[in-house]
Amino acid sequence: MTPAVILNIHLALGYVPWLLCFAVYIWPRLKTMEPLGAQRAIATLHSFRFFGLVFLIPGVxxxxxxxxxxxxAAYGDFATGLLAMLALLGVARPAIFWPLVVAFNVVGVxxxxxDYYHGVMLDLPGHAGQLGATYAIPVLYVPLLMITHVAAFYLLARSRRHQPATT
Structure with missing residues (x-):
């Protein structure tokens, strides 16, 4: 198998164990939490996305x-991570927290x-070895990030449906 084929297999299969884990362990807990607590947990995970700047370090x-x-990839992750951190810092003020939750999820998605688009257009699989130590990010970390963004949007929509109408 070529490195390109291996990377594509890894990218696709990276979602399988995370979806299984998410379905069994994470989702049952998130959907029973208060909306603020669930979004806070998701924001905490995404606050580590500052790590994406590692794509810019020569030698890595x-x-x-x-x-x-x-x-x-680097600056998109960095922006998402900063927005998630700001959301966490603003958790005590709902007027700040909720817009930042939406912002970090939109920017993150x-x-x-x-990243997927650029990866295809720039033949990232053909350059798989150039990822170096960052190879694990798209294979192991990105699937969980995407899954939690989808969950965050679902939870946002669900919480909006259950809010009383204001007149």
């Missing part, structure tokens, strides 16, 4: 990692979808 990634992929 190879010199031939497509710059368009590395920069978009755009980042991940953009």
């Amino acid at each position: 990634t190879g010199p031939d990692l497509p710059a368009g992929f590395a920069a978009f 755009v980042d991940l979808l953009g």
Whole structure:
């Protein structure tokens, strides 16, 4: 198998164990929590996305990692992580917390979808070895991030449905 085929298999199969784990262990807990607590837990996970800046460190990634992929992935993760941290800092003020929850989830999904797009357009699988130590990020971490973004949006929609109408 070529490195490109292996990376594509890893990218696809990275979702399987996370979906299984999420369905059995994480989702049952999240959906029974108060909306603020559930979103706070998701924001905590995403607050670690500052780590995406590692794509820009020479020597951690190879010199031939497509710059368009590395920069978009790094700064998208960084922005998402900062927004998640701000949401956590604003948890005591709902007027601040909830818009930041929406913001970090929107920015995070755009980042991940953009990373997949750039990965395809710039032939990231053909440069799989250039990911170096960051190889684990798209294979192990990104699936959980995407799954929790979907869960966050679902929980936001569900909590809006259950709020009393204001006149």
